[in-house]
Amino acid sequence: MAQKDIGNKVPLHTLRTTNEVRDFYDDWGNEKKYDQDMCDWNYTGPKEVVDTFKSHVTKKDTLIFDAGCGSGLVGQALRDQGFLKFDGADLSQTLLDAIPPNLYRSLYQVDLNQSLNIPDNTYDAVTCVGTFTYGHVKADALNEFVRITKDGGLLCFTINEGVYIDSGFDTKLATLENDGVWRKLEFFKSDYLASKNVNAWLGLYQVTK
Numbered sequence: 047m048a049q050k051d052i053g054n055k056v057p058l059h060t061l062r063t064t065n066e067v068r069d070f071y072d073d074w075g076n077e078k079k080y081d082q083d084m085c086d087w088n089y090t091g092p093k094e095v096v097d098t099f100k101s102h103v104t105k106k107d108t109l110i111f112d113a114g115c116g117s118g119l120v121g122q123a124l125r126d127q128g129f130l131k132f133d134g135a136d137l138s139q140t141l142l143d144a145i146p147p148n149l150y151r152s153l154y155q156v157d158l159n160q161s162l163n164i165p166d167n168t169y170d171a172v173t174c175v176g177t178f179t180y181g182h183v184k185a186d187a188l189n190e191f192v193r194i195t196k197d198g199g200l201l202c203f204t205i206n207e208g209v210y211i212d213s214g215f216d217t218k219l220a221t222l223e224n225d226g227v228w229r230k231l232e233f234f235k236s237d238y239l240a241s242k243n244v245n246a247w248l249g250l251y252q253v254t255k
């Protein structure tokens with residue numbers, strides 16, 4: 047799969063280490079530049095995920111963990127659809143600081159490639175948008191997302207098309223299904239960042255542990 051440059055100062059696909067990724071977003075988040083770019087580029091990932099999620103969830107007080115929440119675009123999309131209770135976690139403190147007050151219930155600065163300090167079966171659902179991409183969060187993080195989600199809960203996420211096979215997401219998704227850890231409800235190619243010719247797989251899975 048060809049790697050695509052989304053036109054930012056550093057091509058996303060060149061990021062290798064967690065520190066490089068953190069510095070990249072700390073810089074991009076300054077003066078709301080990330081939000082402005084996403085608006086200018088017609089980034090549809092958050093809305094596509096929340097629209098898919100809401101078609102399977104009726105309870106507006108469902109408790110959601112937004113993994114890689116960034117500046118809060120998914121939180122805003124959740125709020126726009128009437129969802130009331132969601133926590134966020136991200137690597138970049140600059141992006142976390144950019145989130146409007148009172149949008150998320152709680153916010154955590156974490157590395158999602160590490161074990162999460164969250165008890166088993168805490169959440170009804172996990173959303174993760176734009177975070178499974180080059181040098182960011184690895185497929186094994188899905189184990190933690192499943193662990194913190196209640197039986198019958200939902201995981202809704204995007205995977206950049208460029209890392210889907212090369213970083214083993216295809217294998218990971220199939221293994222979790224074959225092991226009976228979850229079942230697939232939706233899986234399709236979303237627009238995501240179509241204006242930059244970047245698309246993402248969008249998956250919605252139900253935990254069956």
Ligand SMILES: C[S@@+](CC[C@H](N)C(=O)[O-])C[C@H]1O[C@@H](n2cnc3c(N)ncnc32)[C@H](O)[C@@H]1O
Nearest residue numbers: 071114115116119137138157158175176177182
């Ligand atoms: C493309 S942004 C998406 C942000 C937000 N979900 C959205 O849709 O606007 C990717 C996010 O992943 C976060 N991220 C990258 N690596 C991470 C890691 N190891 N742990 C936690 N967050 C990470 C970045 O800080 C950034 O906020």
